Amino acid sequence: MLRELNPSIRTLMTPGPVEAEPRILRAMSIPIIGQFDPEFLAIMDETMELLRKTFQTKNHWAYPIDGTSRSGLEAVLNAIIEPGDNVLVPIFGRFGHLLAEIAYRSGANVTTMECEWGTAFEQEEIIAEIKRVNPKVVALVHGETSTGIMQPFEKIGKFCRENDVLFVVDAVATLGGTEFKTDEWFVDAVISGTQKCLGVPTGMAPITYNDRVEKIILERRKIEQGLDRTSENPRRIQTNYFDLSQIQEYWSPKRLNHHTEATSMLYALREGLRIIQEEGLQERFERHQYHEKALVAGLEAMGLTLFGDARYKMPVVTCINIPEGVNGDEVRFTMAKEFGVEIASTFGSLAGKIWRIGSMGFSCRKENILHVLAALEASVRRHGGKVHAGEALQAALDVYAEKEAALSNK
């Protein structure tokens, strides 16, 4: 007979999944209540309101899709894109390709533009391409975890709004960890994920969209046969599971049954978002920044170099060039096996060339930063790499001491 689960405790310093706060884990063990229980409906409404605050939006619609992050990407793109629509996807890493792939499978004519992995676009380049292609939709990744790069886009959003282009942003890796202003940056639809900077277990994809997007969704509405057999709409959304015209009715006062909301995951999401409000959005972004500062100071003191264009570095992902002569995977395996610390490799052309360290959500805290630096230094040395022994922790501790001094002077 299989024994009960008892996995090892890990220090998770990858770009997701990250560690979940004990309060979030405890929320998941709350007993189940029914999906139409007034108390459950209140939890749904509270979660919507918490999501609006986290997305910094006045949009009415803000709710989770029951699936992992890419389920949100597929739900939003499938809702907006009709076969033959022109879609522009600027690509600067793996997850840009994913947006292009999903748009393509939605029946779009997809135009892509690419820049070198490890850098971002000048916003003017993208705007010029929008002028040339005249797409219905621009879909863009905000933080590209595969390369650790973050694309600024406030000018792009403004241009899209002024020119009646729909602007969709993948904020899976950034929401809750770094500034994201849905309304102020003119984003029509945003998709996020739970297991990164929100610090909630993986399995939900929070989304928000405005009335420009809702208009399309309503035009494409088709009631399912089990509820109304006469319903027909040639423009219907292809998918049933991700049919936002149905899902938004489930999240409306009508509560029209589409699926059974994932009870325990919703408990976790609500608790995670509540903790974010308790911490304060700006305070949370600053926390991510100063831990990043300590991490980077430590890595540089060790003698390692960072990968990618520093102007566009994601504050919550730090990519490191693997020193020559060192086998990156062996170092990672030693870190995991001996220290219980997980960092990440990456995809495609960068595989074997960089390590990625995430500092997201609850994983982004002092003891984890110090632990990952100690484990990395020891493991690189163990595999024949040359680093300045003992310097990393001192440099990181200096950053923390400086931070504490600044706080006590306040």
Place this chain on the structure above:
Amino acid sequence: MLRELNPSIRTLMTPGPVEAEPRILRAMSIPIIGQFDPEFLAIMDETMELLRKTFQTKNHWAYPIDGTSRSGLEAVLNAIIEPGDNVLVPIFGRFGHLLAEIAYRSGANVTTMECEWGTAFEQEEIIAEIKRVNPKVVALVHGETSTGIMQPFEKIGKFCRENDVLFVVDAVATLGGTEFKTDEWFVDAVISGTQKCLGVPTGMAPITYNDRVEKIILERRKIEQGLDRTSENPRRIQTNYFDLSQIQEYWSPKRLNHHTEATSMLYALREGLRIIQEEGLQERFERHQYHEKALVAGLEAMGLTLFGDARYKMPVVTCINIPEGVNGDEVRFTMAKEFGVEIASTFGSLAGKIWRIGSMGFSCRKENILHVLAALEASVRRHGGKVHAGEALQAALDVYAEKEAALSNK
């Protein structure tokens, strides 16, 4: 500031979501580990093996889709159905319409056949229609929770196998609660859900399929652009999130990244399936049967009548005709408000005419059966209904006493 979650404790006697065993809830609060952690990969493999046992299959492929039950329906039907394929869907309740809807959205030419809600088909009727339509796929609901009816299909499965028709069964409401023999009954693909007889929180859809289905999936394989830009396949599966050709590679020793597996939900599913093995499948089915016997004895002693053709009654859902002059919703609200007991109404033409009581998974236990009978009797009386006061609990207790006597004679 919003307070931490603290919902009321409910007695859930609907056809899902049902109560989760404390051990399953505790499993959800286990800290997160990384998706490529060897310990997590072991949990994935163990879950596959537990699912094979639960589905009673030798199929290699048995894993959960990360979404609620209907995500599994969509994943399997989208994988098998190509535009223009003929699909036959026999319908005897709301969820048959859902299968037809999803097949239709997958691009199928859907033929439906219907029988009155509250009864099932003679297997020969369906076989005759298969001969007439000659479909590529027959998609059938096993237990139709909207009507409490279960469709026998062992002859249909055999006929499909002999005539090279693919046979897909929706076992969302039955797996783990009543006999389901995937291989012996010649089912090519089965879909289930977690929140019913498996007794796990909602949010995953376990599926299994054999090599006849896998062959189609492999023929439709397309690698996503982020991993291989040259990949092309005109027969590709439409959806990315539900692309089983990619998902099965993630669940294979290749572990090719598709999504980040829903960590805490997988913990819960593994624990739920482990508990099923511990109880024993046959013992579990018998448990559901004798609690059903006690429930039905109680309802009949009260003077209520059951809805639907008794020959085809689901053992895990009991439908009751709402007595004339009684407002069914008011009774349900009183049960919820005063007793904390939830039972269900239903959909479509039966709305307002029947109540549905689920007795599934952990919710299916003596104290819950007694509690629902007491609450129903009192609430019906409270709303002017005439029932035989005090008889229901005596009748149910008689069934339990008989059961205990039989056990002690063993």
